[in-house]
Amino acid sequence: MAKRIDAKDLDxxxxxxxxxxxxxxxxxxRSVTAFIGPSGCGKSTVLxxxxxxxxxxxxxxxxxxxxxxxxxxxxxxxxxxxxxxTIGMVFQRPNPFPTMSIYDNVVAGxxxxxxxxxxxxxxxxxxxxxxGANLWNEVKDRLDKPGAGLSGGxxxxxxxxxxxxxxxxxxxxxxxxSALDPIxxxxxxxxxxxxxxxxxxxxxxxxxxxxxxxSDRTAFFNLAGVGKPGQLVExxxxxxxxxxxxxxxxxxxxxxxxx
Amino acid sequence: xxxxxxxxxxxxxxxxxxxAKSVAxxxxxxxxxxxDANLQLAEQVLGGDASVDALRNEIEERCFQIIATQSPxxxxxxxxISTIHLAADxxxxxxxxxxxxxxxxxxxxxxxxxxxxxxxxxxxxxVAHSLITKVIEVVDGRDVELxxxxxxxxxxxxxLRRKLFTIVLSDRWAHGTEAAIDVTLLGRYxxxxxxxxxxxxxxxxxxxxxERAA
Numbered sequence: 001m002a003k004r005i006d007a008k009d010l011d012x013x014x015x016x017x018x019x020x021x022x023x024x025x026x027x028x029x030r031s032v033t034a035f036i037g038p039s040g041c042g043k044s045t046v047l048x049x050x051x052x053x054x055x056x057x058x059x060x061x062x063x064x065x066x067x068x069x070x071x072x073x074x075x076x077x078x079x080x081x082x083x084x085x086t087i088g089m090v091f092q093r094p095n096p097f098p099t100m101s102i103y104d105n106v107v108a109g110x111x112x113x114x115x116x117x118x119x120x121x122x123x124x125x126x127x128x129x130x131x132g133a134n135l136w137n138e139v140k141d142r143l144d145k146p147g148a149g150l151s152g153g154x155x156x157x158x159x160x161x162x163x164x165x166x167x168x169x170x171x172x173x174x175x176x177x178s179a180l181d182p183i184x185x186x187x188x189x190x191x192x193x194x195x196x197x198x199x200x201x202x203x204x205x206x207x208x209x210x211x212x213x214x215s216d217r218t219a220f221f222n223l224a225g226v227g228k229p230g231q232l233v234e235x236x237x238x239x240x241x242x243x244x245x246x247x248x249x250x251x252x253x254x255x256x257x258x259x
Numbered sequence: 260x261x262x263x264x265x266x267x268x269x270x271x272x273x274x275x276x277x278x279a280k281s282v283a284x285x286x287x288x289x290x291x292x293x294x295d296a297n298l299q300l301a302e303q304v305l306g307g308d309a310s311v312d313a314l315r316n317e318i319e320e321r322c323f324q325i326i327a328t329q330s331p332x333x334x335x336x337x338x339x340i341s342t343i344h345l346a347a348d349x350x351x352x353x354x355x356x357x358x359x360x361x362x363x364x365x366x367x368x369x370x371x372x373x374x375x376x377x378x379x380x381x382x383x384x385x386v387a388h389s390l391i392t393k394v395i396e397v398v399d400g401r402d403v404e405l406x407x408x409x410x411x412x413x414x415x416x417x418x419l420r421r422k423l424f425t426i427v428l429s430d431r432w433a434h435g436t437e438a439a440i441d442v443t444l445l446g447r448y449x450x451x452x453x454x455x456x457x458x459x460x461x462x463x464x465x466x467x468x469x470e471r472a473a
Binding site (some may be wrong): 245 | 403
């Protein structure tokens with residue numbers, strides 16, 4: 001299921017403004033890759049180009065290639081909606097549909113994409129997805145209650161359940177724990193470790209210790225200079241990045257010697 | 260950014276230098292006490308060892324606190340972990356100076372070292388002094404090249420120790436078993452002192468390169 005991503009010579013624009021330049025990165029299947037870097041360096045922007053969410057912003061565009069198992073997701077005739085189903089996304093703030101029940105939240109994506117599905121089949125998917133998101137035992141007796149009634153950490157796991165219900169191959173997570181308390185954060189981190197056996201995961205995080213804890217590889221992004229575009233400074237094994245990075249700029253950032 | 264954290268790392272570094280300098284003085288005095296049968300110098304060394312031990316405890320505690328509260332990474336992490344190790348080596352070097360001084364005091368007013376091995380111990384004292392002087396420079400300046408020179412100099416200490424063996428084991432040794440044991444132990448103390456200097460140099464190399472010596 002999990003697929004490999006190769007981004008090649010990515011230049012990412014907002015209108016005429018070059019936000020991120022020359023990103024070349026390979027993301028291995030069944031692994032967790034963390035994107036770290038200061039605010040405004042373009043890490044979320046790069047993440048959003050990986051499932052064509054970037055172009056949702058008016059005037060935004062991308063040059064270069066993003067290959068999903070060798071196939072360019074920006075190629076002619078590729079439907080962005082298909083891309084986003086294959087490459088799911090979890091956002092910073094848990095965003096369950098507030099008026100929908102827990103059950104309907106999980107299957108929302110499925111109903112959109114597949115029309116009518118038999119109830120028994122849906123029940124199976126809901127249970128499997130909620131189990132996958134480590135939420136089943138907490139909500140199985142109140143599936144008809146609103147998703148908004150759950151705690152922040154539970155809501156985020158509900159969003160993960162919703163993302164995996166459509167059986168994506170890649171999961172992109174944009175600071176999925178930044179609005180959560182430490183216990184919920186650790187629950188999500190444990191979940192990421194379980195999910196990586198099935199999916200390719202890319203996570204943007206401001207929390208460097210989180211990157212160190214959950215990821216196999218870490219990519220450090222930074223601005224090339226004042227008023228210059230963001231760039232990928234270094235990507236390597238997470239252990240290497242946090243014990244002996246190759247680039248001084250990486251070292252300065254993770255040791256707090258920037259600025 | 261993180262000024263307090265980086266100031267604390269610097270402060271720990273200063274403590275290490277202070278500790279190394281105390282060890283240098285201790286071994287210098289211990290050697291003089293040994294060669295000149297100087298009781299006063301021996302007593303100074305024996306009395307001063309507690310302060311070296313206290314420095315080691317303080318360094319270890321402050322490194323522990325940094326790990327607990329600051330999550331050091333990369334070079335900072337290597338500094339903290341290596342500092343804990345090299346402070347232990349320096350403490351042991353202080354202990355070895357202490358042992359040398361103890362033998363000097365034990366034999367006072369006699370000389371613990373018979374005339375025919377005196378020159379060898381003089382040289383051992385010189386090598387020891389040269390080593391700790393380099394260690395201070397290596398630690399202070401994170402000088403990897405000088406760290407390599409320490410390894411080479413350790414070989415000359417080993418050669419001096421072998422020379423002692425040859426003298427003590429020869430048929431011409433006329434000073435009896437007690438003096439032979441003293442000389443053998445003293446040779447061992449200097450040789451171990453040099454080994455710990457090498458260990459400190461290697462920890463420093465690890466701080467700089469991130470690679471462990473093979």
